Amino acid sequence: MKTLLNHCGRWSGKICTRMLFSLFVLCALVVVYLWNQCGQYHTEFHADEKDELPGEAKRPKIVYWAKPPHNIVWTFIDLPNGDGGCDLSFDRDDAPTADALVFVMKTCKPDDLPPFKFRRANQVYIWYSHESAWTSKHFYKHSLTQYDGYFNWTMTHRADSDVVAPMWPIPALDYFLYTIGRTADMIDENLAKNAKLAVEDHRSQVTLLVKMKTNLAAWIVSDCTLTQGARSRTRLVRKLEAAGLKLSKYGKCVHNPLSFNLSVLFETLSTFKFYLAFENSFHCTDYITEKTVYNGFMSGAVPVIHGPSKQDAARLLPKGSYIHMGDFKKLKDLVNFMLYLDHNDTAYQEYFNWWMDPGAQTFPRYGFNFGATYMPRIAYLPQYSHGYVQDDWLENQRFGLYHLCRRLKRGDHINQRHTLPSLADWWYGSEPPECKQ
Incomplete structure (x- = not known):
C-alpha cells in the first residue's frame, strides 16, 4: 500500500482515487467468492429469482x-x-x-x-x-x-x-390432520368426517379382538439407562411390578429383543390387553410416539400413557382410547384398575368405541383392516389397504414426508x-x- 501511495504522488488525485476504488472492489469480490466456496450460509433469498410457478405439473x-x-x-x-x-x-x-x-x-x-x-x-x-x-x-x-x-x-x-x-x-394422515384442525392440509376431509363402521361390525370385531387377548400387559424398551427420562421410566415400571402388575417385557434392556418387522410386532402385542406407552420425556408438547400409536392402537392393545400431558393426550388421541397415569394418585390404584378391566370384558371393550369415530377406518388395525387375517369387506377404502404400510419399524417416520409432499x-x-x-x-x-x- 505504501508503494502504491508513492506512485499516487506522481499522478493526479482523481486517477489515484479511481485506482484505490477499483482495488477495493476487486478485494470485495474475492472475499464474497471465497465465502460462497466455503459452504457458509446466508439468511437472505434471491427474491427476484423465478425458477418455477405454482401449479406447474412437475414432480417436487x-x-x-x-x-x-x-x-x-x-x-x-x-x-x-x-x-x-x-x-x-x-x-x-x-x-x-x-x-x-x-x-x-x-x-x-x-x-x-x-x-x-x-x-x-x-x-x-x-x-x-x-x-x-x-x-x-x-x-x-x-x-x-x-x-x-x-x-x-x-x-x-x-x-x-x-x-x-x-x-x-400414513393412511391416517387425513384423520390426524382433522383431529388437530389442519383441515386445509387434507386431501379428502370427508374421510375424517364420516364414520363407515356399522354397529354390528364393530361389535363382532371387538368380540374377536378380546378373544385374542391371552396376556395382561407388555412393555418394549431398548433404552433403559441412556437418558434421565429413560432411567425414570425404568424405575416407574419396577414400582408398578412391585405393586402387582404382571408384565411381559421385550427389548435390549431385558435381553429379550423383538423384531423391527411390524408383522412380528403386531402378532406379539395383539395378544396383550395393555401396552405401557412410557416416553423418555415428560410433558413435551404433542410428544406422542409410536409407543402409543403402533404398539398400542395398531396392535389392538390399550395404551397406558406416561409422558404426554393429559391435555395433549385428550387433544390428539381418540376419546376413551387410552389410560392416562395422571388420573391415578397411586400406582397401586392404576394396577387395580387394569386388573378390574382384565376381568370385566364389557368395561374393557369400551376402550375400542373409537373405532366407530369419524375417519377411524383409515387407521390401520391389525387383523381387521390391515395385516394378518386382513378382511377386505371391512377395509372400505381400497386405496389405504395394508400394502401401503411398509413392513418395518421405521415406517412411522414417513408420515411427515407425505405431508411435506402435499x-x-x-x-x-x-x-x-x-x-x-x-x-x-x-x-x-x-x-x-x-x-x-
Missing part, C-alpha cells in the same frame, strides 16, 4: 441433506387421491434442483450446510426432528442458536409445525415462504418447564 423433489443416522430403505409410494407424487433423494448432488432440503436434527451441523449458491428462491430448507425438545437439547446438546434466520419450515411432531410429522401410519405439490414453498428468526426460541422457548429440565 425432496432431498435429505443431513441424513437420518440409520440406513433407510423407504419406498416413497405414489398413493391415490393425491398422496405421494414426489421424488425422494438422499444424494447431495441433487440439492441444487430440489424443491425442499431436509435437515435431520440428529445429524445437522452448522459447519456442514449447503453452499449459499445452491439456494434458490423457491426452495425451502426444513429442520426435522422426531425426537422431543428435551432430547435434542439435553442428549444431543443442540443449542440451535447457530441457525437464526436460516430455516424456512419446521417438520416435527408438534401441531404448530409447518409440516406435521408425528409417528402415525404442501410442495400445492406450491406452498412458493406461496407461503418464510424464515424462522430463531429456531431455538420456537423449539425450546414454548415448551413447559417440565420438558426443559
Whole structure:
C-alpha cells in the first residue's frame, strides 16, 4: 500500500482515487467468492429469482441433506387421491434442483450446510426432528442458536409445525390432520368426517379382538439407562411390578429383543390387553410416539400413557382410547384398575368405541383392516389397504414426508415462504418447564 501511495504522488488525485476504488472492489469480490466456496450460509433469498410457478405439473423433489443416522430403505409410494407424487433423494448432488432440503436434527451441523449458491428462491430448507425438545437439547446438546434466520419450515411432531410429522401410519394422515384442525392440509376431509363402521361390525370385531387377548400387559424398551427420562421410566415400571402388575417385557434392556418387522410386532402385542406407552420425556408438547400409536392402537392393545400431558393426550388421541397415569394418585390404584378391566370384558371393550369415530377406518388395525387375517369387506377404502404400510419399524417416520409432499405439490414453498428468526426460541422457548429440565 505504501508503494502504491508513492506512485499516487506522481499522478493526479482523481486517477489515484479511481485506482484505490477499483482495488477495493476487486478485494470485495474475492472475499464474497471465497465465502460462497466455503459452504457458509446466508439468511437472505434471491427474491427476484423465478425458477418455477405454482401449479406447474412437475414432480417436487425432496432431498435429505443431513441424513437420518440409520440406513433407510423407504419406498416413497405414489398413493391415490393425491398422496405421494414426489421424488425422494438422499444424494447431495441433487440439492441444487430440489424443491425442499431436509435437515435431520440428529445429524445437522452448522459447519456442514449447503453452499449459499445452491439456494434458490423457491426452495425451502426444513429442520426435522422426531425426537422431543428435551432430547435434542439435553442428549444431543443442540443449542440451535447457530441457525437464526436460516430455516424456512419446521417438520416435527408438534401441531404448530409447518409440516406435521408425528409417528402415525400414513393412511391416517387425513384423520390426524382433522383431529388437530389442519383441515386445509387434507386431501379428502370427508374421510375424517364420516364414520363407515356399522354397529354390528364393530361389535363382532371387538368380540374377536378380546378373544385374542391371552396376556395382561407388555412393555418394549431398548433404552433403559441412556437418558434421565429413560432411567425414570425404568424405575416407574419396577414400582408398578412391585405393586402387582404382571408384565411381559421385550427389548435390549431385558435381553429379550423383538423384531423391527411390524408383522412380528403386531402378532406379539395383539395378544396383550395393555401396552405401557412410557416416553423418555415428560410433558413435551404433542410428544406422542409410536409407543402409543403402533404398539398400542395398531396392535389392538390399550395404551397406558406416561409422558404426554393429559391435555395433549385428550387433544390428539381418540376419546376413551387410552389410560392416562395422571388420573391415578397411586400406582397401586392404576394396577387395580387394569386388573378390574382384565376381568370385566364389557368395561374393557369400551376402550375400542373409537373405532366407530369419524375417519377411524383409515387407521390401520391389525387383523381387521390391515395385516394378518386382513378382511377386505371391512377395509372400505381400497386405496389405504395394508400394502401401503411398509413392513418395518421405521415406517412411522414417513408420515411427515407425505405431508411435506402435499404442501410442495400445492406450491406452498412458493406461496407461503418464510424464515424462522430463531429456531431455538420456537423449539425450546414454548415448551413447559417440565420438558426443559
